[in-house]
Each structure stands twice: as structure tokens, then as C-alpha cells.
Amino acid sequence: MEDLPTQRSVHTFHGQVFMCKPEWQSKLKKIGLSKAEDWTALTGNHAVSRSYSTRISRLRVDNHTAIYFKCYAYEKPKLKHWFQPTKAAVEAAGLHELRKLGIPTVNIIAYGERRRFGFTRATFIVTEAIPGQLAMDRYLTQIRFQLPYRRKRDVFDKLQPIIIGQLQKIHRAGFFHWDLKLRNLLITIPVSDRPSITWIDCPRFRRSSPDRFFGVVKDLADMARVGARVLTTGQQFRFLLDYCNGDKTQARKLYLAIANRLKKNPPKSYRQLLAKMNLNTSKCKRERLD
Secondary structure (H helix, E strand, C coil), rough: CCCCCCCCCCCCCEEEEEEEEEEHHHHHHHCCCCCCCCHHHCCCEEEECCCCCEEEEEECCCCCCCCEEEEEEECCCCCHHHHCCHHHHHHHHHHHHHHHHCCCCCEEEEEEEEECCCCCEEEEEECCCCCCCCHHHHHHHHHHHHCCCCHHHHHHHHHHHHHHHHHHHHHHCCECCCCCCCCEEECCCCCCCCCEEEECCCCCCCCCCCCCHCCCCCCCCHHHHHHHHHHHHHHHHHHHHHHHCCCHHHHHHHHHHHHHHHCCCCCCCCCHHHHHHHCCCCCCCCCCCC
């Protein structure tokens, strides 16, 4: 059995590659995920998301364990996929890099890749579900607004330094997530005195010089698509000020660059965001902390 990928590289030119942790082989085989099975047809009882080429499903392995199966399948070969790392391979490499940097992330269980003369036809990655965790965007819009004022402030004060510390660590190392929407940050529920934030889903991550301004703006702007809807302007600027270690000039420069980026593709309004998440908006108010 081959080792799971840790580099953004091509793992076969023609044929199929199937990698899996030995302790998971029998469990995955029971749900129809093995080298001998057609894993592109695997579907779970809970579809997380789906597009023309991507399918993410949550599958129950046993009474206590669940996994996430993300599969990319392409009906026709595309030149941009010829002998290029698959999105699943890039994500596996990204999760490996995050773990090396000390950022909590999910465990990779299995990886597969299918090519025909260099063209990617299908690929997948399987990660272990973490019980008791919720996407940050859902927490901010579904749970946080129900909390009393002091509790909201307390939660904000606990989460902010952790997120800022993680951002500073990856950006100084030259790692840029490139899809850092708040749904890709998981938070342990209920929020404790030492909350845990787990990073997931980085099939677009990039490596660059630590001082690359555009990469920082991209990551922070992705977070701001939801964050700007639940934080005041003052809170947003204080977040950037702490990220810049008190450098007001750099924080102001970041704030303006993020605002300009969001103008090109404005985030949905707060109520539209709640509606998209299938939440009850009748009782929701856009509450902010000063």
C-alpha cells in the first residue's frame, strides 16, 4: 500500500492509484470504497455539496465514526488537467503543510487518482469527520446571535487571538489557503475557555514569499465575506490591527485592499446568507458588539 500524498504532484500517468491507511482498509471496503470498486459511483446518505464535477458526501462508517468523501470526476479530458496535480492531491499536500506548521486540521484516510494518458478523469480524498465541531460561518449566524451580550463578547475575545495567531503563522511561512471562507474553519461546540479551531478544504493553496501582500488580502477577504456581516467596522479594524501587530499604517492598507476586493464581488447580505443556510431569519437580527 502506497503512502498518502504529502506533495502536490502527479501520482500516475495512466491507470489508477489507490492509497489508504492500513487500519482503515476494511472499514472503507464495507461501504464500497476500495481499489477494486468503482469509487466514482459512491454516494452517501448525506450530500454536503455537489456541482457538475465535484461531489462531497458524509458517510457513516460505524455507529461512532463518520468520514467525508470528496470526489472530482470529469466527463471529458481537459487540457488544463494534463499531467497536473489533481485538486485532491493539492488538498492532501495542503493539509500536510498545515499540520507541519502546527495548525489543527483533519486526518486524511485515503486518496485515489485515475488518469488516462496523463489526463485526470477522476480523483478523491477521504478525511475523518471530527465530532462536536461546526463550521465557523454557521456558528456566527446560527448560534452566536442567540447568546447574551456578555457571552458574545467573551466568545469573540477567545476566538480572535487564536485565529490571528494561526493566520500569522501560515502567512509568515509563505502558505496561503486561497479559499479561506469561514465555512472552512471548524470550531468545537460548545466554545470552551480554550477553543479549538480546525482548518479544512484547501484544494487551491499556494506557496509564496512570506511578504506577498496579495495572498494575505485574498485570505482575509475570503474570511470577511461573512465576518464583515457580523462585526462592526471598529471590530474589523481591530482584528487587522492585531494581525499587523499594532502597525496602523499596514492595517489601514489591508483594510482598504480588502474593501476594494469585496466591492468587485460583494458578499451576500446577512439575511440572504441565513436564507442560503436554510435558517429561520424571522428571529434573526444583525446584532453587533461595540
